[in-house]
Amino acid sequence: MKKKSLWLITALMTIALLGVVVMQLYYIREAYRLKSQLFEQEVNQVLSSVANKVQRLNAVNHINKKDMEWRIKMENQRRDRTRRLIDLDQKYKEEERKRKYDQRKQMIDELNYQDEMIRKMYLSPTIISEADFFALANQATTPLNVDVNVGFDANLNMIGSNVQKTFKIGSVKTFDIEPKKLPDSIRYLVYSRYDSRPLRVSLPSLNGDMQIKFKVEDEIANRRRDHTLKELKADTVRLLDDGGFNVLEAAAKEMSQIDIPLTERITKATLDTLLRAELVNKNINLDYNFWLKSVTKDSVVFRKISTVSGEILPANTYKTTLFSNDVLRDPGMLYINFPNKNAAIFGNLSVTMASSAGLLLVLISIFSYTLYAILRQKKIAEMKTDFINNMTHEFKTPVSTIMIASEALRDPEIQEDKQRIGRLAGIIYDENVRLGNHIERVLSIARLDKKELKLEAEDVDMNELIAAVADSMSLQLQKKEATLVLNLDASCSVITGDELHLSNVIYNLIDNANKYSIEPPQIILSTRSSGRNLFIDIEDKGIGMTKEQCKRAFDQFYRVPTGNLHDVKGFGLGLNYVLDIVTQMNGTIKVKSEKDKGTVFEIIIPLK
Numbered sequence: 138m139k140k141k142s143l144w145l146i147t148a149l150m151t152i153a154l155l156g157v158v159v160m161q162l163y164y165i166r167e168a169y170r171l172k173s174q175l176f177e178q179e180v181n182q183v184l185s186s187v188a189n190k191v192q193r194l195n196a197v198n199h200i201n202k203k204d205m206e207w208r209i210k211m212e213n214q215r216r217d218r219t220r221r222l223i224d225l226d227q228k229y230k231e232e233e234r235k236r237k238y239d240q241r242k243q244m245i246d247e248l249n250y251q252d253e254m255i256r257k258m259y260l261s262p263t264i265i266s267e268a269d270f271f272a273l274a275n276q277a278t279t280p281l282n283v284d285v286n287v288g289f290d291a292n293l294n295m296i297g298s299n300v301q302k303t304f305k306i307g308s309v310k311t312f313d314i315e316p317k318k319l320p321d322s323i324r325y326l327v328y329s330r331y332d333s334r335p336l337r338v339s340l341p342s343l344n345g346d347m348q349i350k351f352k353v354e355d356e357i358a359n360r361r362r363d364h365t366l367k368e369l370k371a372d373t374v375r376l377l378d379d380g381g382f383n384v385l386e387a388a389a390k391e392m393s394q395i396d397i398p399l400t401e402r403i404t405k406a407t408l409d410t411l412l413r414a415e416l417v418n419k420n421i422n423l424d425y426n427f428w429l430k431s432v433t434k435d436s437v438v439f440r441k442i443s444t445v446s447g448e449i450l451p452a453n454t455y456k457t458t459l460f461s462n463d464v465l466r467d468p469g470m471l472y473i474n475f476p477n478k479n480a481a482i483f484g485n486l487s488v489t490m491a492s493s494a495g496l497l498l499v500l501i502s503i504f505s506y507t508l509y510a511i512l513r514q515k516k517i518a519e520m521k522t523d524f525i526n527n528m529t530h531e532f533k534t535p536v537s538t539i540m541i542a543s544e545a546l547r548d549p550e551i552q553e554d555k556q557r558i559g560r561l562a563g564i565i566y567d568e569n570v571r572l573g574n575h576i577e578r579v580l581s582i583a584r585l586d587k588k589e590l591k592l593e594a595e596d597v598d599m600n601e602l603i604a605a606v607a608d609s610m611s612l613q614l615q616k617k618e619a620t621l622v623l624n625l626d627a628s629c630s631v632i633t634g635d636e637l638h639l640s641n642v643i644y645n646l647i648d649n650a651n652k653y654s655i656e657p658p659q660i661i662l663s664t665r666s667s668g669r670n671l672f673i674d675i676e677d678k679g680i681g682m683t684k685e686q687c688k689r690a691f692d693q694f695y696r697v698p699t700g701n702l703h704d705v706k707g708f709g710l711g712l713n714y715v716l717d718i719v720t721q722m723n724g725t726i727k728v729k730s731e732k733d734k735g736t737v738f739e740i741i742i743p744l745k
Contacts, residue, residue, distance in 0.1 A: 143515065147508060154504050161493045168489055172482045176421075177455070183415040184457035184471060190411055191459055195402050221369055229362045236358060240351050244343055248323065251340050259327030259336065270324035273337055399431060399469045403459070405439045412473065423481050427473040429459065438469070453478040535568035542568075592635035592721055596745060599632060599639070599671060600625040600664060606643045607662070610651075617658055619651050624663035631745045632671055634722045642718050643673075645711040646738050650677035653736075666744060673740040682730040690728055691716040 255262050265273075325338035343351070412427060428440030451474050459469040475481075483490070542561040551557050607621055614621055643662075650660045654677060661676040682690060691712045719726045724742035 143511060146511070150504055150507065154500055157500055158497060161497060165486065165490060165493060168486055169482060172485060176478065176482065179419045179421060180455045180473065180475075181457070183412070183419055183421070184455060184473065186415050187408070187411045188457050188459050188461060188471065190415075191403055191408070192461075194407070194411075195460070218369070222366075225362070225365055225369060229358070232358060236354060240354070244347065247344065247347060248319075248340070248342065252323075255325055255327065255338055255340065258330070259325075259338065260330055260333065262325045262327045262338070265324050265326045267320060267322075267324060269326070270337060270339070273326065273335070397466065399429060399438045399459075399467060403429075403469075405429075405441070408471070409441060423475050423477055425473055425475050427471065430470045430472065431467055432458075432470055433467045451476075535572040538568045539565050539572075592638060592718075594633050595636060596631055597634050597636045597639055598630055599673065599742075600627060600630040602636065602640055603643055603662060603664065603673070606640050606647065610644065610647055613648075614651060614658070614660075617651060617654075619654075619658035619660060621647070622659075622661045624661065627664035627666040627671055629666045629744055630664055630671060632722075632742050633745050634742070635718075638718045639722075642715045642740070643675075645715050646675045649711060650675060650679060650736070653677070654679035669744055671742050671744050673742070674737060675740075676735065676737045678735040681732045681734050681736055682728075683732050687728050687730055691726075 252262075319342045321342055323340040323342055325340065327336050327338050328334065329336055408427070408429065412425070416422070416425070426441055429438045430436065431438055453476070454472055454474040456470055456472045459471045460466065461468060542565045545551055545561055546558065551561070603625060604623065607623060610621075647660060647662070651658050656678070659678045661674075663674045663676075665672045716726055719740055719742065722742055724740060726741075727739045728736065729739070730736035
């Protein structure tokens, strides 16, 4: 891919990603604005509802107050009426008792007078019962026996008499003066002063004139009582009516008074309760502050906050007129503030924001991975190009050598020289081996990538293997006057792995240390065992690597730049091969390097 095309794709993808980000931010902003408008609308509805309820509550309080006053007044009047009725009844009873007493006295006086006259007119008057009175009328049943002996002189004048009478007294023997026990008539048994004959005398307990008089007195007293009672009831009705008293009119009249302060019309606790109830009805569960301000005096009446900074209202503050129907009195201005409004709205948008953030993260991740993949593929393509160039060069050299040697063998003069033929044949053989090694190395990397390379599992003594590899490379090291120091100090060096590929790993690392050195190479190879692991260190004093180069050292086709050193051969596959082999044997490999100071490779493989 051309660099221009890469930059064009990157720019287009960046513009698309920025467009998505802008659209998401715009969507979140619009959602926040709509939520804010809805919140403001609900708060205004709450304030309007609270103001209406406060006005109704104020009216109801005045009505209840007047109604209570009226009820108390009615109760007092009822008690007064009851008291007056009781007094009237007591007074009537007292007057009746006194009147009856006077009537009884008059009756008793009259009876005493009649009784005195009877006693003057007759002899031995005796009060008898009603039954005896009627029994005396019948001779057969009379209870009276009279025996009269009369003496006369010569002129027939009565000179003496002797009356013997026997009277069987009935149940009533004496006259009981109690009026309630008097019969309708008092019955007397008397005797005539002239002939001493027994006579019956009937005396009415109450004569007709007196009875009429008493009746008239009772009627007059009853009429007077009824008249007084009627006047009392009429007076009570007037008190109850009270000139057309109306509770609503009285409450409205009291509410129209101008000098009633706001604190008497509404309390802080009541206002707080109404606000909380209305906010809960609107599903607004936020902390809030509120204060009531006088419009006429421009002063705060009461508040539920710590401070109010003059005329500057805090953010997220809403207000409404509390008593909007009051024209003459102070209407009051109610303010409410929500300190956590923004946090609450963002909390309601948490799902939306989380989904948007997740989408943006996915897009950014895809964008980043795409750029990474493009750049990586570009680097791989460049490294493959370098690899092909290197491979072409590496293959071209032995092929050219073989071609030259083959042409030389065709020369008739050389055909007769057996020594030269043998030397040319040796050259052809060596170059073929070299060419085969290059091909085998490329094929091994291909098999590793496809996971087709099967490693043998056998016991390998790494100290012996390292010594053997070092001995086989002695001539190669001597060509560059390299110094190889072996510190095989591992007390236990037996691992389970593939001996061939392990020898290739050690060969590659020693070969790199030998190639990437300007001065005569100095290589130190040491082993040590610790715990269950074997540690193999390959250290050199070569050109070293930067941190960025260390990160890419094990990538396929990557070769560390050598500056002016152009004789370093290779395909950039050695360290990648080393990493794959060590990893498949459950080991790890680390690299530590400083530019121009050298490099240390550390292999850690589990012991058997």
